[in-house]
Amino acid sequence: MTSIVALGAVTVGIDLPSSHAELREVGLTPGSDSLLPVERMEAIRLKLENNHGELPVPTSGGSVGNTANLLARAGVSCGFMGIGGNDTFGRIFVTNCEKASLEFLCELEDGAVTGYDFYLYDEDDVRTIILTYGANALLNPARVDLDVIQKAELVLLDGIALSFGPESETAMLRCVQAAEAANVPFVLALAGTGIVAGYREFFNTFAPKAQMVAGNLEQVAVLVGLGPEASLDEVRIELMKTPIDAVVTLDADGAFARFGNDVFLMPTQKIEAVDSTGAGDNFLAGFLIARRQGLSVRQALAFGNVIAGEVIRYRGAQLPSSFDVPKLMLDALQIAESVGD
Numbered sequence: 001m002t003s004i005v006a007l008g009a010v011t012v013g014i015d016l017p018s019s020h021a022e023l024r025e026v027g028l029t030p031g032s033d034s035l036l037p038v039e040r041m042e043a044i045r046l047k048l049e050n051n052h053g054e055l056p057v058p059t060s061g062g063s064v065g066n067t068a069n070l071l072a073r074a075g076v077s078c079g080f081m082g083i084g085g086n087d088t089f090g091r092i093f094v095t096n097c098e099k100a101s102l103e104f105l106c107e108l109e110d111g112a113v114t115g116y117d118f119y120l121y122d123e124d125d126v127r128t129i130i131l132t133y134g135a136n137a138l139l140n141p142a143r144v145d146l147d148v149i150q151k152a153e154l155v156l157l158d159g160i161a162l163s164f165g166p167e168s169e170t171a172m173l174r175c176v177q178a179a180e181a182a183n184v185p186f187v188l189a190l191a192g193t194g195i196v197a198g199y200r201e202f203f204n205t206f207a208p209k210a211q212m213v214a215g216n217l218e219q220v221a222v223l224v225g226l227g228p229e230a231s232l233d234e235v236r237i238e239l240m241k242t243p244i245d246a247v248v249t250l251d252a253d254g255a256f257a258r259f260g261n262d263v264f265l266m267p268t269q270k271i272e273a274v275d276s277t278g279a280g281d282n283f284l285a286g287f288l289i290a291r292r293q294g295l296s297v298r299q300a301l302a303f304g305n306v307i308a309g310e311v312i313r314y315r316g317a318q319l320p321s322s323f324d325v326p327k328l329m330l331d332a333l334q335i336a337e338s339v340g341d
Contacts, residue, residue, distance in 0.1 A: 002079040002103060004071060004288075005149055007175055008064030008158030008189075009136050010084030010093050010106075011115040014055055015315055018120040022051060023128055030122055033129045038113050041132035048118070058089060058116065059316050060096040064158035064189050066281035066317045067288075070307070072102035073325040074289055079103040079152075083143060085112035085135040099321060105145060109135050119277070137165035141174045149175055150182035154211070154288075159191035162199045169202060176206050189284065190215030193222045212245040212259070214284045220248045232256060236263060247287055247301070249280040249308070255287075255301045266301035266339075271309050278317025283308040289329065290336055299336040306332035 023030050026044045036044070049055055060069065065080060072078040080097060084090035086108035093114065097104045108114075117131030139161060149155055155175065162169045179186045188203075188210040190196055196203055196219055203223055207213050213220070217235060218228040223246075224238035232250065239246060239258050248256040254268035273279075286307030290300035310328055311319060319325065 002105075002148065002151070003077040003153045004068070004156060005079050005081065005105070005152040005154075006064045006068040006156040006158070007081045007144070007172070008068070008156075008161055009062035009115055009133070009164070010082035010090065011060075011062045011065070011117060011131070011134075011136070012058035012089045012093055013061040013117050013119060013317065014058045015119045015121070016048065016052065016056060018122050018128070020122055022048075023120065023122065028120070028128055028130065030124075030128055031126045034131070036130055036132050038132050038134055041116070041130065041134075042113070044118075044130065058092055059318060060093050061117065061278070061317050062115075062158070063160060063191070063281050064156055066278045067156065067189070067285045068102055069096070069100045069318055070282050070285035070325070071288065072097075072100045073319075074285070074329050075326070076289065076292070079105045079148065081105045081144060081148075083112075083135045083138045084108050085114040086110045087112070087114055089114035089116050090135070096321075105148060106143065109138060112138065133164050136161075137168070139164045139171050140167035141171045144171050144175055146174065146178040149178045150184060152179075152184055155179045155184055155186040156189065156288075157186055158189050159195055159199075159203070159215075162191070162202060163195050169199065172202070176209075180209070185211040187211050187284075187288070188213045189281075190219040190223060193218050193228045196222045208243040210245070212247055214247045214249075214280075214287075216249050216251070216280055217256075220246055232265075247284070247304075249283055251276070251279075254305055255283065257297050257301055259297055262297070264298050264301055266298060266305060268305040269309060271312060273312040275315045276312050279308040279312050281317060282311045282319070286332060290333075293333070295333075295336055296341040298341060299339050302339045303332045303336035306335050
């Protein structure tokens with residue numbers, strides 16, 4: 001039986017050096033972050049291939065996908081649900097799952113383009129992001145294995161999946177309902193503030209029912225009805241008026257959690273980040289691993305901080321395939337246990 005079942009985006013990412021001139025040539029604004037239709041994305045990819053020749057090998061990504069990947073590499077039995085195309089990118093995603101001992105629970109879709117993104121770094125090291133959902137937009141209730149969800153110990157849901165396509169919100173609803181019917185707890189990973197605000201009814205209904213929600217400060221601020229610029233104190237006050245248990249990442253300031261009547265703030269060591277992409281995703285994996293091992297919430301926050309601090313030392317949203325994850329888990333455990341309850 002798969003202990004944790006995750007539902008999220010099947011996507012791969014490509015890091016590529018660029019320039020202001022090239023970005024303008026392909027119709028992009030430096031520093032922008034754009035969701036594009038497949039046709040537009042494919043046209044840009046072909047131009048970039050023409051300019052650079054063979055592109056770098058893509059790495060797997062997706063918020064909850066990153067979380068599930070690290071859980072599996074740490075030895076947790078974990079399966080992943082998502083819709084990818086039966087193309088080069090989709091097969092790379094599945095291969096990376098296999099390398100991590102992460103079970104891919106769906107069939108790749110013939111004739112569909114797997115979701116992918118470009119992280120384009122210009123001469124000023126400004127990052128321009130473009131992405132397409134691709135086959136993820138095909139997510140619907142018929143493609144979700146509810147039996148697997150009901151046999152899991154925990155279900156991990158990516159809030160971004162709400163926005164994939166016309167039936168994706170219904171698919172997410174079915175997942176939650178199936179988990180609730182079988183008394184399987186679920187964790188709801190928040191997405192961008194626009195998605196949290198745009199799917200207000202879903203989050204208002206299911207965030208209080210989740211074992212916890214997880215996200216950054218801006219996302220949780222919007223979840224509790226504040227603006228994304230709200231301070232931690234403002235978010236804490238509003239969060240305590242709700243029944244929502246939450247874990248909140250604070251970038252270089254560490255992490256905050258609210259469970260019941262208790263609140264916790266855990267600072268982190270200051271680290272010069274090479275790339276902060278995926279820090280929160282991997283923090284969540286660390287937090288879940290720590291709690292599964294019986295650590296307190298405070299200790300789990302410290303554990304997650306160690307994991308996130310290691311991830312940001314590398315380019316990309318996942319630790320390199322050669323990285324010794326079990327050793328990192330042991331190091332994080334020693335540091336977390338020294339914190340005390």
